[in-house]
Amino acid sequence: DSVGDNIRAIRQGRESALQTDVPTEIKPLVSEFNQLLSTWRGHLQRSRNATGNLAHALKSPLHLIYQSGIENDQPVVQEQAERMQQIIERELNRARIAGSASAGRRFQPYQDSQDLINTINILFQEKGLDIRTEVDTPDQLPFEQDDMQELLGNLLDNAAKWAKQRILLSLKFDNGLLITLHDDGPGIEQSATEALLTRGRRLDEQTPGHGLGLSIVQDIVEQYQGTIAIGRSEPLGGACLSVTLPISID
Numbered sequence: 001d002s003v004g005d006n007i008r009a010i011r012q013g014r015e016s017a018l019q020t021d022v023p024t025e026i027k028p029l030v031s032e033f034n035q036l037l038s039t040w041r042g043h044l045q046r047s048r049n050a051t052g053n054l055a056h057a058l059k060s061p062l063h064l065i066y067q068s069g070i071e072n073d074q075p076v077v078q079e080q081a082e083r084m085q086q087i088i089e090r091e092l093n094r095a096r097i098a099g100s101a102s103a104g105r106r107f108q109p110y111q112d113s114q115d116l117i118n119t120i121n122i123l124f125q126e127k128g129l130d131i132r133t134e135v136d137t138p139d140q141l142p143f144e145q146d147d148m149q150e151l152l153g154n155l156l157d158n159a160a161k162w163a164k165q166r167i168l169l170s171l172k173f174d175n176g177l178l179i180t181l182h183d184d185g186p187g188i189e190q191s192a193t194e195a196l197l198t199r200g201r202r203l204d205e206q207t208p209g210h211g212l213g214l215s216i217v218q219d220i221v222e223q224y225q226g227t228i229a230i231g232r233s234e235p236l237g238g239a240c241l242s243v244t245l246p247i248s249i250d
Contacts, residue, residue: 003030010037016105055088062088107148109137109171116153117169124160129167131156137173142247143224151220152179155241158214159183166236176226179243182233190231214241221245 003022009015017034020027062085069078110133117131152169159167162185170180221228226245233240 058088059085105145106140107143107145108140109177110135110139112145112149113152113169113171116149116156119153120156120160123157127160127163127165129160129163130165131160131167131169134168134170134172137171137177141173141177143177143245147220147223151217151243154214154217155179155181155243159185159239159241162186163238168233168236173247176247177243177245179245181241182236183238184233184236185238187232187237188230188239217241217243 003018003026006015006018010018017037018030020030020034022030062081066078066081066085069075069081113133113135117133120131121129156167156169159181160183163183164185166184168180168182170178170182172178172180218228221243224245226243228244229242231240231242232238
């Protein structure tokens with residue numbers, strides 16, 4: 001039916017609202033549904049804006065605390081203020097990664113990955129990263145663009161942090177989406193992978209955000225009933241993270 005097709009189009013990102021040219025008896029339901037979609041999108045945008053505003057507001061007070069730690073020879077205060085500053089910078093970076101996404105739009109593997117890589121290159125410009133891509137997928141896939149931007153953004157952000165210089169991102173389609181990310185960093189020991197995917201846990205406690213980013217990836221993967229695996233990269237020698245997402249087009 002037309003309403004069912006319209007709902008599927010919204011879920012797949014091809015439409016942003018239900019069409020209102022419907023039988024009179026279901027017009028109130030359509031109106032309520034569209035209002036709910038609008039409210040949800042507004043809430044999502046306000047949450048992202050609030051995160052960015054809070055991070056910006058904390059930067060100046062933290063800088064004063066950091067300077068006070070230096071002037072009063074308090075290394076613990078200085079160190080903790082510096083770590084908090086790193087966390088804030090990480091959240092601002094995440095907001096920039098998510099900022100180009102649009103709720104309700106379909107994922108475009110090639111274009112969206114290139115946009116993210118451009119952002120990562122800016123954020124880590126001091127490293128002069130060599131990020132290469134292999135994309136063998138349809139132009140669009142039935143995933144929410146904002147979900148995929150956050151998933152790929154966190155994977156790339158994590159790889160960029162640990163890579164010496166080289167990163168390889170592969171996106172392939174074969175009855176599902178396979179995302180594989182290689183880097184030439186130190187790699188991840190098998191015994192540490194479970195801890196790394198647990199929210200709030202980090203392999204390196206001096207490097208804020210490492211575990212959190214990958215646990216966000218895990219949340220999105222579970223949402224799409226997919227799987228995630230961590231191993232050793234054969235081509236680059238560092239870490240290899242593989243995400244498989246089944247695709248159901250109905």
